[in-house]
Amino acid sequence: MILHPMKLVTIICEALARSHVTALLDEVGAHGYTLFSVEGVGAQGSRVADIEEFANIQIEVVLTSEPALQLMTRLERDFFSRFAMIAYLSDIQVIRSQKF
């Protein structure tokens, strides 16, 4: 088994940002992502997961370094002023890199 060093980008944002974020994921070349609803309490107040339009979502995407940094840069530049959003990067090791 070979482990490939990759980056996990985690994006937590208001559900309204969803289509904008997923379009950007396509743009930077992400081959897949997971998405789930979360309750989020933050600087902009509490958001409850079961009210669809006020829900927060957590999106997780596995990328190599370059597109991961490109994604982070674009999130900050294009979305941070428009949507409630945080994003962070972590180091992971993936079994098969060709899927991403």
Next chain:
Amino acid sequence: MILHPMKLVTIICEALARSHVTALLDEVGAHGYTLFSVEGVGAQGSRVADIEEFANIQIEVVLTSEPALQLMTRLERDFFSRFAMIAYLSDIQVIRSQKF
């Protein structure tokens, strides 16, 4: 874009511990967190997410090093003997540190 090294604290606990944990998050200066239901199977047996009072929750909070360690210390000292709970720390890189 500047990436700030931060800590992600992940807490998995019985839903009954929720208000205790979130009060502690306030106390250590967390500016926000996310929370979602999980099915947990562990040393204390299986807990099913759709039975509210037996559900487990996963709480994720981004902090700088010092409050992250303070949170871990308090979780162990005050809650580990009272609630089914695990907690772990990971290194992340965040776009904007001023939110946390």
Next chain:
Amino acid sequence: MILHPMKLVTIICEALARSHVTALLDEVGAHGYTLFSVEGVGAQGSRVADIEEFANIQIEVVLTSEPALQLMTRLERDFFSRFAMIAYLSDIQVIRSQKF
């Protein structure tokens, strides 16, 4: 408080693989795990979380290095050709290692 370096293994797979994966978790000596539904969009197309049999699940398990690598090896060898699945490893620090 003592922090123990451990591995977090994250497995994202079709819900159909669930019992196979959890049996393998037992086999490698995992003492517990969490599981939640996610929407997954990947190479094999979009899967929607609320259609039970097409849902994706995300399983997270904390292990020491050796069983974590053993788990990754077995996932690749036994399941990757049969199920839609990705798996990755990350470094975490856990308060109490004896639980895992």
